[in-house]
Amino acid sequence: MLQSLKVSNYAIIENLEISFSRGFNIITGETGAGKSILIGALGLIMGNRADTKVLFDLEKKCVVEAHFDIKAYHLSSFFEANDLEFDENLIIRREILPNSKSRAFINDSPATLKMLRELCSQLIDMHQQFDTLGLNNPEVQLAMIDAYAKNGDMLEKYTEIFELYNLKKTELNRLIKQKAQAEKDQELLMYHLDEFEKLSLEEGQLSAWEEEMKLLENAETIKSVLSKAAFTINEADPSIISGLEEINYDVSKITSFHSSIEQLGEKYFNLIEELRELASEFENQAEKTDLDPERLGIVQEKLDLAYQLQAKHHLNSEEEMFAKWEEISDKVNGFKKSGSEIKKAEEALGKLHSELDEVAAKLSAKRKKIGPELCKQAEDNLHNLSMENAKFQIEVIDLKDFTETGKNEIKFLFSANLGGRLQEISEVASGGELSRLSLCIKSELAKRVKLPTLIFDEIDSGVSGAISMKMGQMIKKLSGSHQIINITHSPQIASKADRHYRIFKESNQERSYTKMEILEGDEKTTEIAKMLSGDPPSEAAMENARVLMAG
Known part of the structure; x- marks a missing residue:
């Protein structure tokens, strides 16, 4: 209150x-x-x-x-x-x-x-002077029926399912559009995926190929330089080793005269051995370095494809290439999965549709059942307001599609005169008739709504x-x-x-x-008398006011 x-x-x-x-x-x-x-x-x-x-x-x-x-x-x-x-x-x-x-x-x-x-x-329910126009609004009419039928809990349940239904419907439409777009892009995506899979790139492999490419392109020079170095150290006439051995022989002659020279002689001998090992390694590397035009072609092809993919997809590193490969792969896999996702979404939507249809049917049944009762009560009230011939009917129309309030449309039909044809109240009811009808309906609603x-x-x-x-x-x-x-x-x-x-x-x-x-008291009587005749009120108006207040 x-x-x-x-x-x-x-x-x-x-x-x-x-x-x-x-x-x-x-x-x-x-x-x-x-x-x-x-x-x-x-x-x-x-x-x-x-x-x-x-x-x-x-x-x-x-x-x-x-x-x-x-x-x-x-x-x-x-x-x-x-x-x-x-x-x-x-x-x-x-x-x-x-x-x-x-x-x-x-x-x-x-x-x-x-x-x-x-x-x-x-x-609070506020009925303002022009609220009678709300009776012409189908949404207001439906709200009145639902209030009279006490459909609040059922409407709440319907709204909850309806919102979920629309979410699932939106999701299904998104999946369908996504699949349609994927179908358009599928051929190109598959082509790009095939390029990446043909490349068979592994972690660190791009730099390894680039290193190998340098070796293959310069194999002849590498082999020549290493072989010459090994030959010069060991086999030339005179070789570096033979010259060093001669020096070593001469130094050994004086070690007995100078104790420090003996230690230097050992270092010198070790240096000669390291040089022999170095020559051996040069020779081994030279033998391993072979001219392999076939391998050169393979590596060249791999690098060319890698560089083409980088340029095509605007990639700057091996990491970006792996990320792009994964992205394309996910899209292709998503296309493969979209059919099953759409099927699941359709099944979920179908289940919600059945639930929604069931609640909508119950709402519709209650509206159709309670409508005549509200009409009868409203008509009785209208008759008490000197509209003895008034007829009021509520038409509950079934709709094909779901709305926010179910699958019904409401029409309030009215006739004020004996034998008059029932028509929508907006077409036949005067302002005074709308005021009375509104009061009659709200009086009945007030009995059911707290x-x-x-x-x-x-x-x-x-x-x-x-x-x-x-x-x-x-x-x-x-x-x-x-x-x-x-x-x-x-x-x-x-x-x-x-x-x-x-x-x-x-x-x-x-x-x-x-x-x-x-x-209070006489003040109230005087005010009502003023409303009857004006200010100051006549004695007749005062008497009339007393009669009204006593009635």
Whole structure:
């Protein structure tokens, strides 16, 4: 239940605080006094957007604060889900700052507008003057049927499957497109993969081939140089070894005269042996270095292919070549796997389709079953509002494709006159008829939906005084189970209120201000009399007001 509303610095409201009671609350006042402004302020609490145009004083922030008693409405799960502190005395606050920024708070914790809308949707239903046009909206019509049928849990289940179904459908379409693109690219990919596999590159092999290529290209020179070196050391006439041995022989003659020479002679002898080993290694390397045109061709072909692949794919290293090879291989393998992935995705989608179809069928069955009951109740209410010949019918149309709410489309059909053909309400219902029909439907919905507070903004628009009286009686009855806040110009409806508020405007030399007061006793009678005849009210109007309030 909405306990109070505080508004400061909003439009022509400087400061305003209202305490609401249980039952039937009426707000009256002259046109332009600020009734619609009050509804706008309450809309901020419900999550509507706003800007600095609403500021009374552009240098100060606007604050709208609402207090609710929620102990009877089992909302703790909402607070847990949004990591908010739960309190049975709920406070929702909106602040609009001069810099155009907006802030929202739930029990003093920062909140989003989405959170406000979700929470207030369980606390308040607001019917504004032009909300009757919502009856022409098929989405609103369907929402009414589902609310009356208590389809909330089933719709939640349907929505969960529907979202998963769409995700899987998107995934399947992606796989199909990917396969189609792969088929286009397959021939080229296979050609590139064949080139890499033909190359048979292994780690470190590119540099090994390049090294081998240098040896093969210079084999003749290498063999010639090494053979000449070995021959010069060992076999030439005179050879280097023979010259060194002669020196060694001469040195050996003087070792007996000089002890240090003996050590030098050993080093010299070792040097000759190392030179012989070096000559032997030169000779071995020369023998191993053979001219091999066939191998040269093979290595040349490998390197040419490697360099071509590097140029073709813009690769700068062996590591990049391996990465590209793996990438192409993965794409080819992915093409091979795509058929099985598509099959799995189709099977999963088919299963979800069956589940979705099953829930949609149950929703459709409940809508078709409950529709006539709602029509009967609404018609009875219309008859009580002096529309004895009114007919109301709900047409539930089956659709081929899934929508966000199932496989149905809803049409509200209406006829106000005896023998009249049922047509869509947008084509036949007048403003007053729409107001009455809207009240009749909402009265029935309110019996099934646990909404603490219903707000009606001029729901009596377009109806006569006699009908307003009956509408007032219907709203009064509804206030037995719901808190009603009703903004009205109708004295007949106002006379049924448990608490009457008058909203008015005061002005000084600088500007106008919206004020609000609670009327009691004779004040209430006088206000209703003014609504009947004008200000000041006539004695006949005062008597009429007393009769209305007593009725």
